[in-house]
Amino acid sequence: MSRALDKDVKEALKHGDHRAVFDEISGALTNSSAELLEIEMLGMSHVFDPSTTLLQDHNAIAVPKLRLVQAFIVARQIIIAYLQGKKDGSDDVILRATAVILLMDPEYLTAANIRKRLLQNKMHNGDDVTTSLKSEKHLVDSLLTSRLHRHTKSPTLWSHRRWLMDQFKTQGLGITAEEDIKKIITVSGERHPRNYYAWCHARYLANALLTEYPAQEEGLSRTIAVVKQWSFAHHDDISGWQFLMFLLQKHQMDTQPTFTKTLQLAESFKWRNESVWYFLRYIFAASTCLTDDDREEFTRIRTALWETAAEDSQDRHTLDAVQTWLSQQG
Structure with missing residues (x-):
């Protein structure tokens, strides 16, 4: 999605309740569920009733560009106030604001770092962060696997996910490496061909699988089968073949x-x-x-x-x- 705003969008931004739009979009993004969100951005060709903020069907969410910009304006104000020490709301509000910002711009490093900081504060305070870590993984994985061209290959989001997996290990939660390669890496690789960052993360997950389960030959063999079938279906994508070579070196x-x-x-x-x-x-x-x-x-x-x-x-x-x-x- 282009970040450029056309004249119609700029004019529309002068009207409407931006805070209400922010509340609805941020709520949809941070509402945990068993399934990952499937997020799609809608351009100006989709005409909605003025009272419609987004379309949602179970885990599928469609957000008009205008509404996202409205939500982003509020989210950015919240983050600026937070960085200036004028905290506007609870940690939950900050998390909702950064979720909107990352949907608008996946390379907004400050937003990703704020999310890290809030999680680290909970860990340093000795709080139970299991739910928070799983919620963070749900949001990040939803952004990485949705039909969002810039997000699926975002170095900022993939780096954030790797940091998050390290926190899972630190908290003794373990990493579902085999499942993540199947449901996150291959989907993201399909959304964005030759996805360097996704397949680099796959190597990290494969090493984690071998570290946690050094005798887990069945898990590695199943992963090879998944990647092999993916490579056959995307035979012109070198990234999948290179990762398959990496796995075969470990399971000859x-x-x-x-x-x-x-x-x-x-x-x-x-x-x-x-x-x-x-x-x-x-x-x-x-x-x-x-x-x-x-x-x-x-x-x-x-x-x-x-x-x-x-x-x-x-x-x-x-x-x-x-x-x-x-x-x-x-």
């Missing part, structure tokens, strides 16, 4: 069947793109789990796809580069 017994299945799909669907063949050539060169038959099949399929690729096409150059790289590896 799945390497050979994954390599074989990928080769079969590459042949069936004529995959010649660089992402797939970057993955295949790496496994071919680095893995000790492949048989001679696997290597012969790799060569046969690469050659067949090269021969049927258009002359001087990017596909043919990609397959040429695979052979050149392997030759250099000796």
Whole structure:
């Protein structure tokens, strides 16, 4: 969503009860539920009754841009007063204000840091922060998985989530790494292709899974299966393949069947793109789990796809580069 305001929005901001709009939107964002919120922003093409602030159907929320700007104006006033030591309301009001600000601008670092500070204050006071931490995770995960283009790849939000996971460990709550990779990382990766920050966080979660459950081979194998299927469905996204390589290094017994299945799909669907063949050539060169038959099949399929690729096409150059790289590896 663009942060630029057109003339109609600027004119509309001169009217209306901004505080009432803030209360309704912030309440919807901070109302905990079992399901993550699915938030969507609506442009000026959606015409609403003047009394309508947002549309909500269970966990799905649609917020018109005008209403969000109205709520943001109030939220920013609350935060400025808080930073100046003129606290306007309880911690709950501050949390609601920062939630609105992060929906408007996911890179608003001050808002994220205020949320950290409020949680840290509770922990330092010896309060039970279990509910607060889970509520924070609910909001952050909702922002990261909704159809909000800037949020799904926000370095500020992903950094905040990593800090939050560290607090979970400190409080002895544990991290649901396997579930988070399946329900947060892959969804965010689909919302925003080549999502560097999401897949970096996935590595953090995978390491956490191995740290907490060093003998948890089943969990790692299930995670590999999830990422493998995601990569097959998004075969031109290098981020998924690289994370799959990362996982296979830690659980090599799945390497050979994954390599074989990928080769079969590459042949069936004529995959010649660089992402797939970057993955295949790496496994071919680095893995000790492949048989001679696997290597012969790799060569046969690469050659067949090269021969049927258009002359001087990017596909043919990609397959040429695979052979050149392997030759250099000796």
